[in-house]
Amino acid sequence: MSRYRGPRLRIVRRLGDLPGLTRKNARRAYPPGQHGQNRRKRSEYAIRLEEKQKLRFNYGVSETQLIRYVRRARRATGSTGLALLQMLEMRLDNTVFRMGMAGTIPGARQLVNHGHVTVNGRVVDIPSYQCRPGDVIGVKDQDRSRNLVKANMEYPGLANLPSHLEFDKNTLVGKVNSVIDREWIALKINELLVVEYYSRMA
Structure with a gap:
């Protein structure tokens, strides 16, 4: 999938604050779309997908690039999630x-x-x-x-x-x-959920 070029505030409303994507703040606190105000309970898969999408949109990488970063992070020593964030930050x-x-x-x-x-x-x-x-x-x-x-x-x-x-x-x-320390990463994200999302892939 290619890089996203649509309205950025729409993404911010759906995923929360993404400091790298835009400086604007969403005026509406609920997600966009017809059913934005009355969302159902999210599944575990939906929660992991949302965390993965935060990484993609904040750092502006494609799905293929992100998979490549995950594979490299797995080969690195230490925590896979931290290695992934450090690669994107650097x-x-x-x-x-x-x-x-x-x-x-x-x-x-x-x-x-x-x-x-x-x-x-x-x-x-x-x-x-x-x-x-x-x-x-x-x-x-x-x-x-x-x-x-x-x-x-x-x-x-x-x-x-x-x-x-x-x-x-x-x-x-x-x-x-x-290399950047975890405490200085501005994006609020649970990187372990991203690793879990990709754990089913090679």
Whole structure:
């Protein structure tokens, strides 16, 4: 399934707060649709599916990409759920978003796709690039790129900079110091339910 390009608030109303998808708040507290206000009791499968969808829409990955991340997380040492979240958080588009260079992850993805972001001094236009400790994230040395990022920084998506990142607003250069800790992940999610959802797949 391709990336979602429809109304974002509709997704927020259905799944709850997704800090990476949009800065807007839904005015209605119930899900969209004809039966949004009188929903039946959800099954265990529906609850797991909802948690999985939160990951997909917040980080803007396709179903195929998410399955790939889950398989990689299973091969990693330690908790599969935590490894999955860390892989998604350490994507370049999400790192740019968490540094405040874009208001949303889709906005950060566009910055990366259009070649405005550098990693260790070289332009990287792949949003799924996995940032590693020691990587220096910067802005392309062009007025257009710098002005675009400065305009975005006036309306950041999340106020607090995670402990694994540092960012200088004057030079527009940031650094990845380590892998993100679980407590700094802004998305409210039960990652174990996502792992359970995919447990029936190879």
